[in-house]
Amino acid sequence: MGSPVDHDSPSRLVACHECDLLARVPALPPGGVARCPRCNGILARAPAKSFERTAALGFAALTLLVVSNLFPFLTLDISGTLSDMTIIQGARTLWDGDYKLLAGLVFGTTVLAPLAHIVLLLWIVVPLWMNRIPWAGRKVLRWLDVIRPWSMAEVFMLGVLVSMVKLADLADIIPGIALWSFVALIPVLTASLVTLDNDLAWRRIAPEIPVP
Amino acid sequence: MSVQTAMEANLAMCHDCGLLVHLPHGDDHDDDHPDGACPRCGSHLHMRKPYSLQRTWALVIGAFILFLPANLLPIMKVTTLGRGEASTIMEGVMHLLHGGMWPLALVVFVASIFVPLMKMIAIVYLLVSVQRGSAWRPGERTRMYRLTEILGRWSMVDIYVVTILAALVHAGALAQVDAEPGAIFFGATVVVTMIAAESFDPRLIWDRCGVKHG
Numbered sequence: 330m331g332s333p334v335d336h337d338s339p340s341r342l343v344a345c346h347e348c349d350l351l352a353r354v355p356a357l358p359p360g361g362v363a364r365c366p367r368c369n370g371i372l373a374r375a376p377a378k379s380f381e382r383t384a385a386l387g388f389a390a391l392t393l394l395v396v397s398n399l400f401p402f403l404t405l406d407i408s409g410t411l412s413d414m415t416i417i418q419g420a421r422t423l424w425d426g427d428y429k430l431l432a433g434l435v436f437g438t439t440v441l442a443p444l445a446h447i448v449l450l451l452w453i454v455v456p457l458w459m460n461r462i463p464w465a466g467r468k469v470l471r472w473l474d475v476i477r478p479w480s481m482a483e484v485f486m487l488g489v490l491v492s493m494v495k496l497a498d499l500a501d502i503i504p505g506i507a508l509w510s511f512v513a514l515i516p517v518l519t520a521s522l523v524t525l526d527n528d529l530a531w532r533r534i535a536p537e538i539p540v541p
Numbered sequence: 542m543s544v545q546t547a548m549e550a551n552l553a554m555c556h557d558c559g560l561l562v563h564l565p566h567g568d569d570h571d572d573d574h575p576d577g578a579c580p581r582c583g584s585h586l587h588m589r590k591p592y593s594l595q596r597t598w599a600l601v602i603g604a605f606i607l608f609l610p611a612n613l614l615p616i617m618k619v620t621t622l623g624r625g626e627a628s629t630i631m632e633g634v635m636h637l638l639h640g641g642m643w644p645l646a647l648v649v650f651v652a653s654i655f656v657p658l659m660k661m662i663a664i665v666y667l668l669v670s671v672q673r674g675s676a677w678r679p680g681e682r683t684r685m686y687r688l689t690e691i692l693g694r695w696s697m698v699d700i701y702v703v704t705i706l707a708a709l710v711h712a713g714a715l716a717q718v719d720a721e722p723g724a725i726f727f728g729a730t731v732v733v734t735m736i737a738a739e740s741f742d743p744r745l746i747w748d749r750c751g752v753k754h755g
Contacts, residue, residue, distance in 0.1 A: 344547030344554040344561055347683050348747035351547050368683045368747065405709045407716055414708040419701075422708040428720050434728050435704050438697065467582045471557045478735065484694055487648070488701025494645050495637070495706065499621075499716060531558045531581065538560065538581040 341540050345370050379526035380458035386521035387451040393514040394443055401505035403489070405496065415507065416440060416485075442480040443518065449473045450521060457533055466534040470527075477522070483515045548588050548748070556590075558582040590742040594668060600737035601664045607730040608657060614723035617703045621716050629723060630654060630699060652698040653727070660696075660734050663689045667741060674749045686743045693738055696731045700724060 340355050347370035354363045359377035364370065376382070401413035414422075420436035423429075449469050456463040463469065489511075493502050532540060547554060553564050560581045579586050590596075615627035628636065630653045637646035663685055670682060706718040 342552075342561055343559070344552060346554065346559075347687070347743045348679070349546040349548055349554075349744040350747070351545050351550055351552065368680055370683070370687075403705070403709060407710075410715075412709060412711065414705065419704040419708040422711070423704060423720055426707065426720055428725060431700065431704075431720065431725055431728050434732065435700065439701070467558075471582055471584060474557055478694065478739070481694055481697055484697045485701050487652070487695070488698045488705060491645060491649060491698060491702050492705040492709070494642060495702070496709070498640070499710075528559060531560070535558075535581045540560065 341373075343372050345372055373528060374526065375529070376524045376526050379524055379529060380454045382524040383450065383454040383521055384458045386517055386524060387447055387454060390443075390447045390514060390517045390521055391451065393510045393517060394447060396510040397507045397514060398440060400507040400510070402507040402511070403493070404503040404505055406501040406503065407499070413505065416511075438479055438481040439485045442476050443482050443514075446473065446476050446480045446518075447521075449476065450525070453530060453534075454525065457530060462534060466530075470530060470534065480518070482511065482518060486511060486515060546744075546747070548744075553586050553588050555579040555582060555584060555586060557584040562586055564588065589744060589748075590740060593740060593742040593745060594672065596740040597664060597668055597737050600733055600740060601661055601668070604657075604661055604730050604733040604737060607726050607733060608661070609726075611723055611727035611730045612654070614726065615721040616699065616723035616727060617706065617721050618719045619706075619710075619716075620718070625717075627721055630727065633699075649699065649702075652695045656692050657696050657730055657734060660689050660693050660738070664734075664737055664741060667746065671745045671749060676749060679746050682746050683743050686738075686741065686746070690738050693731070693735050696734075697728075700728050700731070 340353060342351065342353050344351055345365040345368060348365060348368040350365055350367045352363075352365065352372055354373045357363060357373060357375035359375060361375050363372040363374075365372050398416055400415070402415055402419075404411055404413040416439055417436070420432045420440070423435060424432035449472055452469050453463050453466060453473070456466075489508065493504075496502055547561065551564055552561050554561050558579060558581050560579060562579060564577070564586060577586055578584065612630055615629050616633070618625050618627040620626070630649075634646050634650045634654070637643070637649060667682060667686060670677070703718075703720050703724050707720050710716050710718040
């Protein structure tokens with residue numbers, strides 16, 4: 330056990346992230362998943378056509394995110410007086426109300442983190458898809474892992490639903506283009522995570538390192 | 542094949558890129574000086590997350606302390622027709638309940654009160670069970686940890702509701718919504734519990750019970 334073998338070898342030794350069990354992962358078929366025999370955590374996944382699909386989803390997500398931020402999210406009609414908001418205005422209101430930390434948290438989790446997540450993802454998968462090595466790929470792949478938990482588009486969407494119901498008896502609410510685009514963004518973002526083959530990306534970016 | 546953990550084989554998996562690396566120094570997991578850098582991605586390597594129990598304890602206690610003002614102070618103020626009314630999270634839930642919107646009241650209650658509280662209790666339980674060397678149901682405890690990690694983010698819902706209402710409803714005396722200090726503490730609770738869950742190392746659950754569960 331533990332002797333390094335050629336990195337092209339499809340079977341490899343891994344330690345389970347959850348319980349640290351050493352296990353040899355066999356060659357996985359496209360779309361295959363290997364689970365830990367002890368704790369059932371995921372040991373390895375091999376999504377089919379990973380880079381091509383992730384790139385497509387990444388571009389779709391980028392388009393949807395831009396639309397979500399440029400157009401009004403919700404419009405409120407209080408007896409004829411209209412007021413609307415974009416996502417960024419939400420954070421802006423908190424900032425102006427002197428809740429700067431909170432504004433930063435909201436801006437970071439709903440705009441900055443999703444944007445950084447999508448851009449870094451494309452940075453990695455587009456060159457790999459074209460059989461090139463992404464520039465600074467090691468740093469970018471590491472950052473992707475750091476950013477991921479802070480991208481909270483789906484939680485924001487639940488907040489939107491709760492707000493809409495709360496406002497329902499106060500005023501008429503008109504959902505904007507941004508809202509629909511945001512609704513579409515959530516499954517696209519989730520799918521882009523599922524299609525990314527992290528192991529394969531690492532093996533391509535650092536081919537000189539032997540994989541045990 | 543003999544069942545063995547990576548630590549027993551002096552191997553550590555890089556947290557960032559997943560490469561399995563041989564560490565000649567072996568078991569150094571409570572040492573803040575890392576065993577070196579990953580040859581592939583350059584991040585620090587360690588057998589177990591450094592000071593995992595201490596850091597997680599500190600963060601979870603901090604989260605408990607922040608959770609009190611988060612619930613006792615109002616998180617937003619609603620002004621209608623010149624009359625302002627500040628409400629805490631629980632008052633918001635009760636308001637929804639009295640308005641007949643019980644499914645929504647349930648969503649807000651679960652996301653804002655139940656999930657953060659359960660998350661903190663779960664982390665404390667995991668810490669205590671690891672420190673007592675418990676070998677009881679490691680699989681279930683690992684699943685509990687995974688659930689804690691996944692659910693934590695949903696607590697941000699109330700922060701977003703305050704944000705959206707404050708941005709939308711600003712018609713002055715007619716109708717106005719403002720954020721209140723409780724929201725800051727609540728946001729801080731969510732962030733601190735997320736970091737607490739991240740600093741806990743689930744492999745510690747299994748270290749204490751050998752490898753016979755394979």
